[in-house]
Amino acid sequence: MNMKNIHIGSLIRxxxxxxxxxxxxxxxxxxxxxxxxxxMYHEKSIDTEILLKWCKLLKFDFFRFYTGHLILYAPQTRGNNIISKKGQMMVFRKSIYTQEVKDFILRKIEIGAMTAHEIVLRYNIPKTTLYKWLKKM
Known part of the structure; x- marks a missing residue:
């Protein structure tokens, strides 16, 4: 599965x-x-209302592919994660990584396409998180 170019129709099929x-x-x-x-099987993208129906019919969350894409390819914005509380600024850094994202990242390391250091730099995944995934491999 190519996380960069999602073809939802073929995934549904x-x-x-x-x-x-x-x-x-x-x-x-x-x-x-x-x-x-x-x-629909030939469509690269599908209306979200229809995709939601597919999710219900097939009991599978197809939106997770897009979430994974955002985690890997969307630029990091610190401003959206900041909440003011009594004059203090708190940053929430926890991200949720789907199994597909983990598999994608670990596959890159396994086949030698990227090193752990390159993964950390490119995708902004904390080193400790990546090394926990590698231990479980």
């Missing part, structure tokens, strides 16, 4: 094939024609 759900059931659930369902 993969889950549909895995669960072997008939297209008739899918079309009825989505309130669409079968042809429209087939077209």
């Amino acid at each position: 993969s889950k549909v094939e895995e669960y072997q759900i008939p297209i008739e059931r899918i079309a009825k659930f989505l309130d669409n024609e079968e042809e429209d369902v087939e077209k």
Whole structure:
């Protein structure tokens, strides 16, 4: 799975094939024609309301791919994480890393595409967090 270029239609098709759900059931659930369902499999992006229906039907959170993408590729902004409390500034640094993000990062190290140091610099993942993941590998 390429976390940088998400093709949601192919990810949905993969889950549909895995669960072997008939297209008739899918079309009825989505309130669409079968042809429209087939077209969705070829779409790089899908409306969030429709994607939410897919999540419910397949009992899988497809939004996690986008969350993973944001964690890896969105620029870090400290301003959004700061909350004022009685004149003090507190910074909340905890991020939530999905299993897909962890797998992506660990795979980069495993195949030699990046070193741990490069991962820390490029993706702003704390060293201690990365080394905990590596220990569990």
